[in-house]
Amino acid sequence: MQVEKDDILRIIDTIKKASSYDFTDYSEKSFARRIEKILIDTKLDIEGLIKQLKSSKEFLEHIVKEITVNTTELFRDPKMWHTIKYRILPRFQEQDTINIWHAGCSTGQEVYSMSILLNEMNMLDKCNIFASDLNLDALEIAKRGEYKYRFNVEYIDNFNKVIRQNPYNFEEVIDIPFTKYFDIDLTKDLLKAKPILKQKPIYRKQDLVREDNVFYTKFDIIFCRNVLIYFNYDLQNRIFENFHKNLFNKGTLILGIHESMLGPVSSKYIKKGMYYLKK
Amino acid sequence: MAQKYVIIGGSAGSFQVVTQILSALPANYDLPIFLCLHRLKHIRTGFIEALSIKSMLPIVEPDDKEHIRSGTIYLAPANYHMYIELGNTIALSTEPSINHSRPSIDLSFISASYSYKEKLIGIILSGANKDGAQGLKAVKESGGIAVVQSPDECQVKTMTMAAIKATQVDHILNTQQIIDFLKKLN
Numbered sequence A: 001m002q003v004e005k006d007d008i009l010r011i012i013d014t015i016k017k018a019s020s021y022d023f024t025d026y027s028e029k030s031f032a033r034r035i036e037k038i039l040i041d042t043k044l045d046i047e048g049l050i051k052q053l054k055s056s057k058e059f060l061e062h063i064v065k066e067i068t069v070n071t072t073e074l075f076r077d078p079k080m081w082h083t084i085k086y087r088i089l090p091r092f093q094e095q096d097t098i099n100i101w102h103a104g105c106s107t108g109q110e111v112y113s114m115s116i117l118l119n120e121m122n123m124l125d126k127c128n129i130f131a132s133d134l135n136l137d138a139l140e141i142a143k144r145g146e147y148k149y150r151f152n153v154e155y156i157d158n159f160n161k162v163i164r165q166n167p168y169n170f171e172e173v174i175d176i177p178f179t180k181y182f183d184i185d186l187t188k189d190l191l192k193a194k195p196i197l198k199q200k201p202i203y204r205k206q207d208l209v210r211e212d213n214v215f216y217t218k219f220d221i222i223f224c225r226n227v228l229i230y231f232n233y234d235l236q237n238r239i240f241e242n243f244h245k246n247l248f249n250k251g252t253l254i255l256g257i258h259e260s261m262l263g264p265v266s267s268k269y270i271k272k273g274m275y276y277l278k279k
Numbered sequence B: 001m002a003q004k005y006v007i008i009g010g011s012a013g014s015f016q017v018v019t020q021i022l023s024a025l026p027a028n029y030d031l032p033i034f035l036c037l038h039r040l041k042h043i044r045t046g047f048i049e050a051l052s053i054k055s056m057l058p059i060v061e062p063d064d065k066e067h068i069r070s071g072t073i074y075l076a077p078a079n080y081h082m083y084i085e086l087g088n089t090i091a092l093s094t095e096p097s098i099n100h101s102r103p104s105i106d107l108s109f110i111s112a113s114y115s116y117k118e119k120l121i122g123i124i125l126s127g128a129n130k131d132g133a134q135g136l137k138a139v140k141e142s143g144g145i146a147v148v149q150s151p152d153e154c155q156v157k158t159m160t161m162a163a164i165k166a167t168q169v170d171h172i173l174n175t176q177q178i179i180d181f182l183k184k185l186n
């Protein structure tokens, strides 16, 4: 099913008028694909969808959640985590406190990954960890820290790559088992994050489109991976400006490995291979 | 900008074929080529390096919103869907797998056929599932050319058979014929 541009604009307009959500500057094609999927799942046509969005607040909230893409995994893209481990974190070793923000943390796997890494480097205690997302359901899962085991065996592969191997020294094998951080409950088919990973993070709902910073502090490291691919250039640029404002000097911005900063704002950052530094 | 675009989809048994094709194309090959290949979960990296050794053309795993250039080969990054959009740009997404595949060949082919219509050549190679069949159908329906590797030559023929069943393909070719066909387009 192909949704026409006019229909997309009408849906965006309806949501905007009925709520605080504004999808105007989402990437048009990916927004259209989400709507196409929603039409199939709800068995509604465009008119039906618009009517329901207008009449039910609850339905609207549900649809907003469906529009967001929440896929994530533990240590997604191990290469990036090696960079964090061997290139980024060592710079903070001497610092007394480290403020970290995961913007668009989805169901929390990125937050847990970072906490594991920090703990292995004996840096977790001095960190303040903040995490936000637009999708409240995702945040609830993040707080709980329980994930299906069966469909997520690659979590353990990724963990082994990032935590047990040293890409700069293949002979080094670090003997730390996955179960140091997650309980594996086979009867319930669950991976459960251990308490040590749950003490630090503070989760809050935040809409990056209209809220700059809901934590009222500046950050040393901001993660925003695989969130901005769903936004258009203009909105991306606005968000990069906002991150710039909320980073400490020389603060680090980490994007998804296939995202890059385009446009004028890039002159305010220094690109360092897989990450950015505030100038 | 090039007049034509090539998109290739493959899965199990296609790596050798892709390597042969890429190594046979001359350094002045002008058409952009999009590669959407399933990879085994544990070999997510090293893939592009392996392909690059044999190719005279630059191979990149594109970033989101990257502009498409002539004479460049775009390999769908592991774990992302790759869309080819109007305005000659690439879009990536992490939406869930489709038919157990991310990248999904269907999604790449469908988006490219929407953007390039009759300027697109779609090619389906060896593979063990049915991803790509709907994509090749979209290529054909948008006026593009639908090519399938000869199932007899495929290490695993499920994917090519599914594509042949789903649409009236223009050519069924073996690897050498695919190479000759691509060279003629330049």
Ligand SMILES: C[S@@+](CC[C@H](N)C(=O)[O-])C[C@H]1O[C@@H](n2cnc3c(N)ncnc32)[C@H](O)[C@@H]1O
Pocket (backbone or CB within 6 Å): A068, A069, A070, A071, A072, A073, A076, A103, A104, A105, A106, A107, A110, A132, A133, A134, A135, A138, A206, A207, A208, A209, A224, A225, A226, A227, A230, A256, B094
């Ligand atoms: C693909 S997930 C990324 C998860 C994680 N960062 C990673 O890379 O694995 C994208 C997340 O961005 C969130 N998101 C989308 N629009 C947003 C907005 N306007 N404000 C905050 N979060 C948003 C979605 O709810 C979703 O959880």
